[in-house]
Amino acid sequence: MATVTLTNIRKSFGPNEVIHGVDLDVANGEFIVIVGPSGCGKSTLLRMVAGLETVTTGELRIGGERVNEKEPMDRNIAMVFQNYALYPHMSVFDNMAYGLRIAKTPKAEIAERVANAAKLLQLETFLARKPRELSGGQRQRVAMGRAIVREPDVFLFDEPLSNLDAKLRVQMRLEIKALQRKLGVTSLYVTHDQVEAMTLADRMVVMNAGDVEQIGAPLEVYERPASLFAAQFIGSPSMNVLRGTAAGALVTLANGAVIEAAVDAKGPVIVGIRPEHLAPDPQGPIALDTTMSEPLGWNTLVHGTMGGTDSELVASLAGVHRESELQGTMRFSVAASLTHLFDAASGRRLGG
Amino acid sequence: MEKRVTFKGWLLPLLLVAPQLAVTAVFFFYPAGQAVWQSLFIPDPFGLRSQFVGLGNFEFLLGDSYYRASFVTTAVFSSLVTLVSMGAALCLAVLADRLIKGASTYRTLLIWPYAVAPAVAGVLWLFMFNTRVGVISWYLGLLGYDWNHVLNEGEAMGLVVVASAWGRVSYNFLFFLAGLQSIPRSVIEAAAIDGARFWTRFRTIVFPLLSPTTFFLLVVNIVYAFFETFGVIHTITSGGPQQATTILVYKVFADGFVGQDLGSSAAQSVILLIVVGTLTIIQFKYIERKVHY
Numbered sequence: 327m328a329t330v331t332l333t334n335i336r337k338s339f340g341p342n343e344v345i346h347g348v349d350l351d352v353a354n355g356e357f358i359v360i361v362g363p364s365g366c367g368k369s370t371l372l373r374m375v376a377g378l379e380t381v382t383t384g385e386l387r388i389g390g391e392r393v394n395e396k397e398p399m400d401r402n403i404a405m406v407f408q409n410y411a412l413y414p415h416m417s418v419f420d421n422m423a424y425g426l427r428i429a430k431t432p433k434a435e436i437a438e439r440v441a442n443a444a445k446l447l448q449l450e451t452f453l454a455r456k457p458r459e460l461s462g463g464q465r466q467r468v469a470m471g472r473a474i475v476r477e478p479d480v481f482l483f484d485e486p487l488s489n490l491d492a493k494l495r496v497q498m499r500l501e502i503k504a505l506q507r508k509l510g511v512t513s514l515y516v517t518h519d520q521v522e523a524m525t526l527a528d529r530m531v532v533m534n535a536g537d538v539e540q541i542g543a544p545l546e547v548y549e550r551p552a553s554l555f556a557a558q559f560i561g562s563p564s565m566n567v568l569r570g571t572a573a574g575a576l577v578t579l580a581n582g583a584v585i586e587a588a589v590d591a592k593g594p595v596i597v598g599i600r601p602e603h604l605a606p607d608p609q610g611p612i613a614l615d616t617t618m619s620e621p622l623g624w625n626t627l628v629h630g631t632m633g634g635t636d637s638e639l640v641a642s643l644a645g646v647h648r649e650s651e652l653q654g655t656m657r658f659s660v661a662a663s664l665t666h667l668f669d670a671a672s673g674r675r676l677g678g
Numbered sequence: 679m680e681k682r683v684t685f686k687g688w689l690l691p692l693l694l695v696a697p698q699l700a701v702t703a704v705f706f707f708y709p710a711g712q713a714v715w716q717s718l719f720i721p722d723p724f725g726l727r728s729q730f731v732g733l734g735n736f737e738f739l740l741g742d743s744y745y746r747a748s749f750v751t752t753a754v755f756s757s758l759v760t761l762v763s764m765g766a767a768l769c770l771a772v773l774a775d776r777l778i779k780g781a782s783t784y785r786t787l788l789i790w791p792y793a794v795a796p797a798v799a800g801v802l803w804l805f806m807f808n809t810r811v812g813v814i815s816w817y818l819g820l821l822g823y824d825w826n827h828v829l830n831e832g833e834a835m836g837l838v839v840v841a842s843a844w845g846r847v848s849y850n851f852l853f854f855l856a857g858l859q860s861i862p863r864s865v866i867e868a869a870a871i872d873g874a875r876f877w878t879r880f881r882t883i884v885f886p887l888l889s890p891t892t893f894f895l896l897v898v899n900i901v902y903a904f905f906e907t908f909g910v911i912h913t914i915t916s917g918g919p920q921q922a923t924t925i926l927v928y929k930v931f932a933d934g935f936v937g938q939d940l941g942s943s944a945a946q947s948v949i950l951l952i953v954v955g956t957l958t959i960i961q962f963k964y965i966e967r968k969v970h971y
């Protein structure tokens with residue numbers, strides 16, 4: 327187990343800088359999820375920690391020790407790849423034992439450690455099989471097993487569940503979380519899926535185009551997003567964003583409606599309201615011209631535009647609602663404490 | 679999914695394969711049949727009469743110490759050509775695989791030797807190592823080494839091996855490079871993270887995953903060394919000195935065309951036919967299994 331510290335890490339491929347200075351302190355045993363859209367530099371960041379890419383500038387420390395110049399094998403990390411990267415010509419046992427054999431671990435200890443990992447991952451009956459004789463979920467487990475048996479200081483995961491079907495993904499997500507809790511190994515986990523990020527992370531790092539938008543616990547990011555990007559990326563469906571002009575705690579929206587915000591501001595702002603925080607209210611200030619609805623069972627999404635404008639607006643109503651109730655213009659209100667204000671120019675959060 | 683075309687009659691399919699069948703019949707079955715037939719006779723030197731001897735030609739060959747020596751020479755020569763050309767190609771492919779910039783130039787340059795005909799390659803190497811005017815033998819002379827492949831059997835063998843292997847490196851390189859590039863990068867990276875340094879990775883991951891390519895090349899190169907190196911040997915050593923570089927194919931030519939012993943020459947061709955047939959069967963048997971891991 328170890329801490330991981332990134333100080334102003336930058337990465338360029340030729341003339342293109344793809345990581346623009348990342349600072350991150352990972353505590354011992356912490357589960358950090360790096361989340362962001364495809365191409366934002368998550369994998370590159372993780373691969374730098376692994377030693378598979380060089381760090382252009384900045385300092386990387388694992389367990390307090392500078393590792394910028396160290397080869398991957400000298401960092402005592404383990405990595406799980408999106409395509410599992412199992413050794414196709416080796417049995418499951420040999421796949422898991424590979425690293426231990428290279429480290430010249432005694433035979434008896436290898437057998438014991440592989441057996442323990444296999445038991446933990448329910449792979450005991452597959453030890454003699456080759457990877458191609460396994461299902462996707464089983465391969466995923468072998469990749470996990472290979473990481474576990476080495477008892478590394480840090481686990482690195484690069485979208486390990488992306489190649490699994492939806493149901494298996496949910497199951498493996500829970501298993502990974504339980505496993506990490508049990509083993510207590512510091513983990514960095516990369517995903518583009520905000521649900522995975524929300525459910526797995528002790529803290530998450532929201533990335534956008536090579537920059538860190540916010541680092542915080544999932545609920546902290548959900549409740550107090552530091553930027554418009556983090557606000558819209560985390561949460562499903564996405565947060566509604568409405569342009570307006572602030573004067574004190576009151577914001578006038580494009581169609582003249584006035585809502586009360588949680589903080590005082592002045593001039594052009596962007597108001598963020600999560601769909602689930604729009605409360606049906608016949609006297610409410612926010613009008614929604616409905617275009618369609620999506621019943622999900624546990625809630626119902628109502629899509630449309632804000633009355634008199636073409637800004638898109640989504641409301642999420644708890645429980646089952648019939649299509650007939652969701653016609654024409656609906657009105658909503660929102661509690662001031664549940665609104666978010668962002669600077670219209672920079673997109674940064676305004677107020678506390 | 680395999681896509682199968684099915685024909686209703688038999689006329690069209692027969693017409694479609696007819697050209698290939700004709701070519702095979704004219705250039706393979708007919709001469710092969712002739713060789714088998716001739717191997718059973720001993721013609722007189724003027725080719726006027728021939729006497730039926732049954733398997734006499736074969737019996738004689740198996741008892742002939744020169745023929746057996748030629749077998750050993752062929753084994754040594756083929757092993758060395760295969761080893762040198764595949765070894766060099768693998769090294770170059772591993773280097774090219776790691777190279778990102780300039781890789782295409784490097785690859786193109788490496789392909790060129792393949793376009794050079796064996797006889798021309800032989801002349802090229804012969805000039806470089808010519809005992810009087812060769813540039814390399816001159817440098818070796820400066821270093822105090824007296825190169826003379828015309829007299830020295832080992833040097834003669836070395837030269838024909840290098841000249842034969844040289845042209846093959848490109849071919850092998852292309853296959854090895856394709857094989858290396860089909861190994862997922864992440865598998866190599868996983869091994870690096872697991873603690874394996876370059877050589878360990880090569881030995882335990884890369885080489886085993888290349889084994890289908892290696893096996894294929896092994897057979898192809900042995901067949902090449904057995905048969906297609908005739909031009910190189912003919913231009914450089916003509917089988918000498920003292921038959922030190924007379925491989926089986928060269929002996930067929932030397933005994934048949936030079937020595938005019940057509941019966942023995944035909945019997946030797948039949949033996950070679952059996953050898954190459956066996957190699958091909960082995961190859962097909964293994965290639966059917968395609969993936970070895």
Ligand SMILES: Nc1ncnc2c1ncn2[C@@H]1O[C@H](COP(=O)(O)OP(=O)(O)O)[C@@H](O)[C@H]1O
Nearest residue numbers: 339340344362363364365366367368369370371
């Ligand atoms: N080896 C490379 N050479 C050049 N550019 C690269 C390389 N690897 C990644 N990039 C670029 O870096 C950016 C971030 O990529 P990546 O870290 O893979 O994103 P993510 O994992 O978030 O989808 C992308 O724009 C990608 O094109």
Ligand SMILES: [Mg+2]
Nearest residue numbers: 368369370485
């Ligand atoms: Mg990625």
